[in-house]
Amino acid sequence: MLKTIKVPPHITEEKLKSLYKEMWLTRYFDEKVDQFFAKGLIHGTTHLCVGQEPSASGSIAALKPEDKITSVHRGHGHCIAKGADVNKMMAELFGRVTGYCKGKGGSMHIADLELGNLGANGIVGGGIPLACGAALTSKMKNLGYVVLCFFGDGASNEGSFHEALNLASIWKLPVVFFCENNQYGMSGSVKEMTNIENIADRAVSYGIPGKVVDGLDVIEILNVTYDAVERARNGEGPTLIEAKTYRWKGHSKSDAKKYRTREEEEEWKSKDGIKRFKELLISEGIFTEEEAKQLQQEAKKEIEDAVIFAQNSPEPSLDTLLEDVYA
């Protein structure tokens, strides 16, 4: 049994172990993608969430399988946490027909509707109203699911954020707004672009609870999200959660990172949430250092296999160009 930590009732020791592995899956996935971009083997653009794994995995672990998410351009971690097939994800980044979007969407548009992943989004703040709509369906059809809506600190300055929070609040929609504050938009720091200490403070304007969590603390993220999700499920309306986190990599592939210092990066990296989670699980006696290493190796192997799957997959036929514009 867990010695010092409290977790929601559905979280077993096995689930905690799988969360650990899942975060490594995300990290290896994005590191692999980074390497392939550097080599020119993947084209287009991508946004990596290395360093932010705890906020994706910790929050999605609070959900039931029928709950849904909306994601963002930096969304690989959300996809993996919602159960996505990393083979299909990697194939999509390689533009292959076996990818999630048959090679038509790329990194920013991965969705898996069966798993309740309503999709990443290339428009900052674009997915926030969509989450309200999905939550409205749940409410109108009495389906009981909650929507966990991800966005970043940059999106909290979009009108869609403010409109959606207000709408969700007055209609008491079963949605939880989850801001991954990774400190920067593309280059604009949150300190430069907002004049408040916490984005979560904006909840006050909409008459909903606002919570700040340590974005590197999986257990805190899990518990706070769980409380918000259950509150939403009980018809009490939305919550705004802000996870303070950091993206280790640049905004996208061509970022010289002139807007921040290497010292700042090193300081955040030294607080790595995955490492911290491992130490916690070891001290709780959930796994040993050796078992942790094994899980990490399994994750690495799965991503390597995903690359092989992607590279061996065919390109989409040109005949598919005009398919799927209309239903």
Add this chain to the structure above:
Amino acid sequence: MSERVITYLEAVREAMSQEMRKNEDVFILGEDIGVYGGAFGVTRGMIEEFGPERVRNTPISEAAIAGTAVGAALTGMRPILEIQFSDFITIAMDQIVNQAAKIRYMYGGKGKVPMVVRLPGGSGTGAAAQHSQSLEAWTAHIPGLKVVQPSTAYDAKGLLKAAMDDDNPVIFYEHKLLYKTSWEVPEEQYSIPLGVADIKREGKDVTIVATGIMVHKALEAARELEKEGIDVEIVDPRTLVPLDKETIINSVKKTGKLIVVHEAVKRGGFGGEIASVVAESEAFDYLDAPIVRLGGKEVPIPYNPNLEKAAIPQVPDIIQAVKETVRFK
């Protein structure tokens, strides 16, 4: 036996109400559509029948309500979004253009967005530049959207039924000045397929392709021209996307002359598309005269009633264009 006569506005309301009685997934959301009945009264009485859950009065948040409609459609509902004035689509554009229109394609054919965006458009009410536009060409430009522009109450009811049945986002332009016009409209539900033009008047001398309220101005012009022995054919595409090219091309092959009339600004307007469709088709060989486009002047819609009228094509403009066109043999 004469049929029942109702207004265009009532036809739109009846189409929605009949569908909402049958299909619980259909609901309407928009600003002031509750007890107020909407800015033009289209939803008047609906909240009393269907309740506030299905006639959802929203905050003035076009981006959020458009996105909410998209998200609801993606997860199994069939929303109708009333944008109070069609001009306000500009504030909802991300959700319509970047989200609704593209989700299915971006996701590799997964998911669908069955929603109708109802847009009261057009000038003639003295509401000036920000409440009088005709921006349908913007939406027709976007793959993934369908665009409907009914000119009569009969068409409005049947096309709206088809739009609500469609599994794609459908942009539905209603003309404010047509709302109070009365027509024979069957009481029962019926559907007019999207992509089927209607020949509003048969003729042999010249084809006028007119949209929205311009259909009626063209009809009026045709009645005048008939007195001078000029026989005008009027084709109403009814839907811009999909466009019934065949009916337009066949009409031009018959008459050998084409005039396109719309209220929207001529520059970049949909008339250019129709003219090009004909120019690129076998009907080109049948043309005896240059194609003429009549559209709005390249100005914002002004407030003064005389200026406002002068900003868009009027019956005399159409008569003049026809006379100049039929001179070619």
